[in-house]
Amino acid sequence: METISILVLFISFIGLLAYGVPVAYSIGISTTLTLLLNIVFMPATTTAAQRMTTGIDNFALLAIPFFILAGELMNRGGIAKRLIDFAKSLIGSLPGGLAYVNIIAAMLFGAISGSAIAAASAIGSTLTDKMEKEGYPREFSASVNISSSTTGLLIPPSNVLIVYALASGGTASVAALFIAGYAPGILVGLALMFMVFLYAKRKNLPRAPRVSFKQLLIDFKNAFLSLTLLVIVVGGIVAGIFTATEAAAIAVVYAVLLGFLNRELKFTDFRPILLQSAKTTAVVMFLIATSMAMSWLFSFEGIPQMLTSLLVESVNNPFLVLLLINITLLIVGTFMDMTPAVLIFTPIFLPVAMALGMHPVQFGMVIVLNLCIGVCTPPVGTLLFVGSGVAKVPVTKVIAPLLPLLGAMVLILLIITYFGEISLWLPRLFGLIE
Known part of the structure; x- marks a missing residue:
């Protein structure tokens, strides 16, 4: 009976997605259909409704609407322009400087707003035309904007890390995940900058005029209050002054002011x-x-335990098991939004990763970076379509310059998968994990 239930669950879910049914409805319908195999109609629908209601009855999730509101306020509050000016003063004079500016500004704005889409919209709409005037192809500008906007999903505060903390069943705290996200997020940004450096050298991209030290101080002063929000939010959570939810509310008030x-x-x-x-x-x-x-339903059917036994016992090679998990998540990311993907696949793969000795916080970085790559790829890649739309470039033209940047992100993914201390040293330093 368990095998039949699992087949019905996955076949109905994939079939509904293939037919074009929205992800949330596909999840709900396939879950209810599977429950009907185990219990009668009325309790099945009631159980599904109860699990949906209790699933969001969590105080930590209240942080998400606050961070979403804070991101919208920041997007309209002139923060993006100030961060771009500051980044341009710092590194705009390098060859291909505006592309570096795009990456730095996206890292800063994405971290402050917690939204990759907000970062792609705000930074892309401001920089793309400027970059074209200085000789940058629009499709290249769009690809840099799309890939760099993902860094805000790793660098805190990040809504998807809050969702992962919930999905991990309490094995990874929001504070530990927030601190752990800095190293992978910065590594992704540096890898993208290296690819831009190679492209700038090959294409002889222009550099912006060097700004005076006085102008650098002025731009830093203008961006200072925006950057302070990061210290307040993340510092307050790590120091135990307030929870992630309270920090999100403070971010809203700060963004309004x-x-x-x-x-x-x-x-x-x-x-x-x-x-x-x-x-x-x-x-x-x-x-x-x-x-x-x-x-x-996964827990009810014992799917995580079955998969853990299957992978650990049959493959019997930790390196290959982790590689298979990464490949699966990369494929999943191409057709599923980040939030449901984290909630669905964390309970499946986290027990496997922990059985191999991986820390839940490290696995959080792995699953999020996998899905960051997914939101940049067709057919469902949200950032791909947003970034292309903002740059007014067809998606088909963006793919070619985007591929090397995604390759750099995959390299960082493999590094943080097999070298756990990269993600864990900061949380350990602050005493958030053992």
């Missing part, structure tokens, strides 16, 4: 900001609710 201080935010902006935040929150929470129901 900063928007008015910068004179970029008006009272008339609040209605569209709140509406967009509410829509995004509704989509994310519905995805989480259905995914949590499916995760419970």
